[in-house]
Amino acid sequence: MERSGTERTGQIDGTLPRAFFAREVVTVARDLVGTTLLVDGVGGLIVETEAYDRGDPASHSFAGPTPRNTAMFGPPGHAYVYRSYGIHWCLNFVSGLQPGGAVLIRALEPVAGLPSMAARRRTEIPRLFCAGPGRLTEALGVTRAHDGLPLDAPPFRILPRYGEPDIAAGPRIGISRAADLPWRFGLAGSPFLSRPFR
């Protein structure tokens, strides 16, 4: 059984406040590593993130608001979910001091709801449950239905981390523009990353 929010954080309700997301996207992306993401009680430790913001050629918000990226231009602390390569869903946390910023959640270390993840992912290998943005959404049951939902209310729960994790940084994965920016963050040495840092 998981420890209570009070025991972990000293707060009554351990869920991250919306103000957490209303900071520089790169800072939010780094600070999310080591927090715990649950969707309907299924999830685990966030071990890999990427930052995107307005003015970033690799960001969906770069060209301005469209039907797809509407949530990115709404208030921080909400989900932005989009379909990737026609097959996968990808989960972002709308963040930043200006509209158009978001943090892509790329990998989790599975902690809660392991049987549900195994069933949804059709594999018994925990390392492959959430190692990648598309795998993660499949394991947690995240779809377009979650686009725009607030992150401080069910089905979402995001719990603060305890101490300071050892965080690695590097270039983002799978993009062609602004590919040199070190806006990918991860828990150093974690076996649950989508790809290792070097």
Next chain:
DNA sequence: CCGCTGATAATCT
């Protein structure tokens, strides 16, 4: 270990 390929759909040129 590495690289290639197909699946599949919204968005943009």
Next chain:
DNA sequence: GATTATCAGCGGA
């Protein structure tokens, strides 16, 4: 018609 914030399966070294 091309591109894309991906993944799984395959073949070769």
